[in-house]
Amino acid sequence: MEHSPLWLLTNSASGSNTDSAVDEVAASLAAAGHAPGRVIRFPDEDLPTGEELDAAGVATLAIFTGDGTINAAGSALEGWGGALLVLPGGTQNLLAKSLHGDVPVEAITGALSSARKIRRRAIRTSQGAGLIEVLAGPGAMWADVREGVRDLDLATIAESFGNAFRETRDGPGVRLTDPVAGKAEGYRAVRIGCSGDQLEADGYDFADFGEFAAQGFAMLVKRDFRQGPHDELGTFDAVTLVSEAPIALMIDGERREGGREERITCDTFALDFISTAPAGA
Template identity: 60%
Template sequence: MTTIPLWLIVNPASGSNSEAAVAALTAALAEGGHAPSRVLRIPADDLPTRATLEAANVATLAIFTGDGTVNAQVARLHGWSGQVLILPGGTQNLLAKSLHGDVDAPTIAARLGRGELHAMRRHAVETSAGHALVEVLAGPGATWADVREGVRDMDLSSIASALGEAVRSTAGGAAVRVEEPTLGKPEGYRAVRIDADDGTLTLDGYDAQDWADLAAHGVSMLVKRDFRQGPHEELGQAEAVTCASDEPIALMIDGERRDGAQRETFRCVTLPVEFLASAAATS
């Protein structure tokens, strides 16, 4: 498996990015024989396309950003013959943890240098607004993503405004029902979370019966940085599901807000992209 030359993408606005962190990562890559031949800094530099990487004969694209930027980059690489190395450069880093375990970027770089990573394809959730590499949250609860944006930027006015809107939307927005196949409560949920980690869709339902539930969801998003840790109900698994609501369904795809229709179909697919993974995390 060819892994050189390597390009590196960093995002100074992401949670784990700093000049010191980028320097430590590039040093670790260089020590293992993978010194980046080019470093792209988002958003000053554009995300590279498959054609750009092919023209430069890049073998490995290392992405040291959060899950949202990773999602946007991978969407540009479908069909590329190189490998993508996901590094924990954001706040949650759920994809990096899935591929490598809960370790830092220099540790993963060292594994690359020792030849300890292998190429693999990953399942994803196909939606009308793109693929989710980690998860989709569908329903009024997806508006909590707007609060997280304010927290990330430490913008107090944005946090206050988004927090109020998230509480109102979660409490009063139209519920989302899982209709095909029928799963969970017929009246639906404040949010339905969907992932494809097990090679099929796995669904959880989130509700907010009172202010205590709303607070629990908020703590999970703002403090624990993981909505999945809030109170929820396991709904089951399926290859594809259709969700419906009386209003357009708000979506959060890999932490980024999107707008859906009143009926949304989600499918489990295999992405045409190869990721480098640590054996211990994926065995």
């Protein structure tokens, strides 16, 4: 598979995107025979468009950022004829892990000669597509705390932590109504991902809010909440979420604001991703 010409997209706000780290990634790509023809440093530079990439003859856009920037770049490029090479450059790197396994950049670039192109399913909401997951409900407010942590802004952390705690404690829950599933009163957070061709939904409720205030920072801010207590609500072709207030959304780790009713679907995302993991892994 030919991956060149290749451009590299980075994000200075992602934790691992130091100048030296970017240089190492570029060197690793060059050692694999795919030296970046250009390095785009977002947000100082705009995300590339499909037209811009086509005009330059780019075959592959390598992305060394967190999941949120990958989502933004991928969403802007849906329908483009090239391919995305997702490299682990953020905190959780969930998309990179799903495409390559939990391996470092060097292992990915070293396996490019045997890589394959795949299409992925996406979770569709009124506020955009999730390539990994969507969290809906008051619990999604914890993504605002993440922003403060990312910027090391203590005032923002304190304010957003208080808001997230209050909303999770007092905000109206989210219910699944079409089809009906789970608790009639709803949940503090509903996590939705794709499982094969269907949506997979889990409901999270937090009875002990003092404990949740301590755990919420670690679980939701770090997006490692899957291991927490939850109800497995099932798999669905599509789901409708309803609430008495606009539904807070966290799409691939980034905050969005939905409506009081959100219809969530799952379909194929019209963009090729490069995977170095064995087929079926």
